[in-house]
Amino acid sequence: MNVLINISSAFAHEQSVARIKIIDSEIHQIENYSYQLIWQVSLKDLVRVEDLDIDQNGKIEWGEITTNELTLEKIVSSNISLKSIHNRCSMVFNDVSTSMLFNGYALNINMNISCLNELNHVQYSFLKGLDSLHVAEIDINITDVKIKQLLTRSNFEVNLLTNNESPTEQTGFVGFIYQGIVHILIGIDHLLFLLILIFSSLVVNTGNRDKLFNRKSFKNIAMYVTAFTLAHTITLISASLNWLLLPSWIVESIIAASIALGAFKLLFSKGVINTATVFNFGLIHGLGFASVLSDLTGDISENIILLLGFNLGVEIGQILFLILTVSILFIVLRIISFNSLKIVIAISVLVVAIAWTLERLFELEIIPF
Secondary structure, eight states: OOEEEETTOOOTTOOOEEEEEEEEOSSOOSSSEEEEEEEEEEHHHHHHHSOOOTTOSSEEEHHHHHTOHHHHHHHHHHHEEEEOSSSBOEEEEEEEEEEEETTEEEEEEEEEEEESSOOOEEEEOTTTTTOTTOEEEEEEEETTEEEEEEEBTTBOEEETTTOSSHHHHHHHHHHHHHHHHHHHHHOHHHHHHHHHHHHHHHGGGTTOGGGSSSHHHHHHHHHHHHHHHHHHHHHHHHHHTTSOOOOHHHHHHHHHHHHHHHHHHHHHSTTOOOHHHHHHHHHHHHHHHHHHHHHHHSOGGGOHHHHHHHHHHHHHHHHHHHHHHHHHHHHHTTTSOHHHHHHHHHHHHHHHHHHHHHHHHHTOOOSOO
16 A cells, blocks of 8 residues: 555654635535635644554555545534534535655645535634644635635634735735744754854854854854855755755765764864855755745745745744844853853764664654754
């Protein structure tokens, strides 16, 4: 059988993303309004709410999906509510297919929808209480109504009578700035790489604790971050426009390896990282950013504004992390020696990064984050 997912496998900085599409149905009913709903949802998210592993072998196989139609129908109807003016619309399972996303397989669950009146309200509750960062892109394209927006924990419903056309303008650019910030701040691997860059910029000034944060230190930080930002912006845009694509396991493995190399240099090579090296690794990190953006939007190439919003959010998130980290270090390094802290950080990051590299190359589970 075709194995779709090893339940234990995961990448270190996944954000939970789904897509909902609602269109007019090709099957017309005399008295009711008919629609078609396609929900694309990651298998890794589905197994968080429902046990789909029928034979309990730790793997989800295609046969287990096709024999679970009633379960899939129950999951959809309990997490997506569609209403007409006075009544809740009925849902009936139609079919299911798979798509390969950056972080693994997703199911495309197709439902037939029947409403007594025109559809006017959609409410979404998947992973409520389990994942406050889960988002879903909803695309409604039915007669006289065209809506496209992000559903989040604070914005989890759509009123078709009042939201027609406006959500894209109101939540598009700003919403993707927010998603960029969220992605960088939950991306443990990207944050650890930035942490290594910060320590590398300070290591040349270890002779005098009071001079750790001087003009040269901040110049080093600025050079590293500028190189990293420029590089990941190039590949984020290139990959989002479908100019450059690499398999996700390669991208994620190299990202983890870049962190391990940075930690190794910090520990054994006086911590000096060449700016060109930072730029090269930034190119790979940008492909990781692009994959998340792709999962959020599908084909982003038609909307450059959303791409720019996401990239701006990533930069804002980086700046926030840098400010917070430098502020904490400014206090901590008056208590603990720089060399002692550097060794602890470098060893910890090196161990984690090596584990991530092995996990991503061989689909293992070594550490739980």
